[in-house]
Amino acid sequence: MPIKCINYLTNVRYFMRNGVVCTHCAVRHVVHPNPTPDQDSYGSKFMPLSLSLIRDELKLQPGRLFIDGKWHDWEGDRFDQIHPSTNEVMASFAQAGVRGANQAVAAARRAFDEGPWPKMRAHDRKRMLQPIVERIYAAEKEVAQLQTLDNGIPFTFSRNSRVSPKAAADIFDHFLGWIDKINGETYPQFSSASNMQYMTFREPAGVVAAILPYNGPVMTFAMKVAPALACGCTVVVKPSEFTNLAALKLADIIAQSDLPPGVFNIVTGGAETGMALSSHPGVDKVTFTGSPTVGEQITIASVSNMKRLSLELGGKxxxxxxxxxxxxxxxxxxxxxxxxxxxxxxxxxxxxxxxxxxxxxxxxxxxxxxxxxxxxxxxxxxxxxxxxxxxxxxxxxxxxxxxxxxxxxxxxxxxxxxxxxxxxxxxxxxxxxxxxxxxxxxxxxxxxxxxxxxxxxxxxxxxxxxxxxxxxxxxxxxxxxxxxxxxxxxxxxxxxxxxxxxxxxxxxPNAPMGGVKRSGVGREGGWATIEAFTELKTVNFNLDG
Incomplete structure (x- = not known):
């Protein structure tokens, strides 16, 4: 029969490999049915904590890349993702590197320059993206499990906090609501010297490289991908090399949509992959959350074509x-x-x-x-x-x-x-x-x-x-x-x-967040994010012409 987790001594859990189903938890794991009073929480009588049963039950597969509307098995280097609770291997992932980054950016570039996405009517873009919200809600339990297998965040928080899949779905819902409200302004004529009428338009920034941190991979995926797509940008996502599972599941949810090929792409890898995206001449904007040191490197790499940057960096x-x-x-x-x-x-x-x-x-x-x-x-x-x-x-x-x-x-x-x-x-x-x-x-x-x-x-x-x-x-x-x-x-x-x-x-999601000094550049949240993923174009009409 299913039994509950046992709380004893200092509440550090001891799990036997007996495959008992825990009624408190979302997936099968193991519990100690009969702990003995003399077992010390950190003593030698305890068997090492293991997540192998959960890993195997979720049937984790080697990670693939999603480029130009298709999933690709990677013929190249791979790396193992290690779980921080136990330092066990969870799965292997593609080390995309320069080659994978180039392929993804090329697909995103074609989709932006030649495809219908940036020019699509607001109603059509919103209709195409809206099902993503419900699909995330439907898969929230699995996404939360994968996030816990990514970075070890307790499942209770992974499923019920500001970094949860439900929060990510709400972020998508918020930014999709902006699609038919992204507007410019008109300006009164300045002087009688000319009969000019000025107005502004907000146009998508272009190809976006979204580089995610390890601590909130689900929430930051949504905070970067949702506004970028809402604004008409095309996107290449790179998760942290420590946390790929949940991001790839979210990518799979987006892949089920009818987005034109190349609008959304995801590559995995380490620092080489991230820098290949940051320095790529085909990328127009980088949005990054992470350390100030990496933020400085991205800033330097972006100079060649003056990429737009949104950097949420460290804090004290x-x-x-x-x-x-x-x-x-x-x-x-x-x-x-x-x-x-x-x-x-x-x-x-x-x-x-x-x-x-x-x-x-x-x-x-x-x-x-x-x-x-x-x-x-x-x-x-x-x-x-x-x-x-x-x-x-x-x-x-x-x-x-x-x-x-x-x-x-x-x-x-x-x-x-x-x-x-x-x-x-x-x-x-x-x-x-x-x-x-x-x-x-x-x-x-x-x-x-x-x-x-x-x-x-x-x-x-x-x-x-x-x-x-x-x-x-x-x-x-x-x-x-x-x-x-x-x-x-x-x-x-x-x-x-x-x-x-x-x-x-x-x-x-509807209020701006960001830093000054070494804590970053730009803001994420609400209208400030829409501004960050668009370029302001001024058009003036000569009314005498």
């Missing part, structure tokens, strides 16, 4: 917690939770600098420590698992290196920062870390760690808090926690950042 966002906040406990729980649960701090907008007033510091640290007690590692398909592993061994070692640097520079490590053993020893897990008494000139306060590390920086005055928040190379997001409306408005306007939340923060 500050959350300012004032003594008049309504709940220090809620603020501490939220900020520590953003670093310790969900994607374990692997989100560019996460506030990783908590700038806390000295008078409430002890209370803040206490509640942050209490929050971490709720963190559970383990099988990402277990509903009790709260947190994702780190995406790769290399990134895990990088984060542990930052934790060592924080100690050496004098920050006080209150808890965490280690790597659990036992059944989790084969995966890329890091216990959430909190540093107190951090100075803003310390490395852990300056550089983006992209992991489960929160740095708490004390302040005394509002001016000092603003100065700390702005003393950063980044400017993506941030938060202000206060019950004083005047202060909230004043501080939010004073912080130099693309987005600021007051007593909370969230991103939605």
């Amino acid at each position: 966002s500050a959350a300012l917690v004032f003594p008049d906040t309504e709940s220090v406990a809620a603020n501490a729980t939220t900020l520590m939770g953003l670093c310790s649960t969900f994607l374990s701090g692997q989100v560019c907008s996460t506030p990783t600098r908590a700038v806390v007033h000295k008078s409430i510091m002890d209370e803040f640290l206490h509640h942050a420590a209490e929050q971490v007690k709720q963190v559970r590692f383990g099988d990402p398909f277990d509903p009790a698992t709260t947190s994702a592993p780190i995406i790769s061994k290399r990134q895990k070692e990088r984060i542990l290196g930052y934790i060592d640097i924080g100690r050496k520079e004098g920050a006080e490590l209150k808890f965490g920062g280690g790597a659990p053993g036992g059944e989790l020893a084969n995966g890329n897990w890091i216990e959430p870390a909190l540093f107190a008494n951090v100075r803003n000139d310390m490395t852990i306060a300056r550089e983006e760690i992209f992991g489960p590390v929160l740095s708490v920086i004390p302040f005394e005055t509002e001016e000092e808090a603003i100065r700390i928040a702005n003393d950063s190379a980044f400017g993506l997001a941030g938060c202000v926690y206060t019950s004083n409306v005047k202060r909230a408005f004043r501080v939010a306007r004073a912080i130099r950042s693309g987005s600021i939340g007051v007593n909370g923060y969230a991103s939605v």
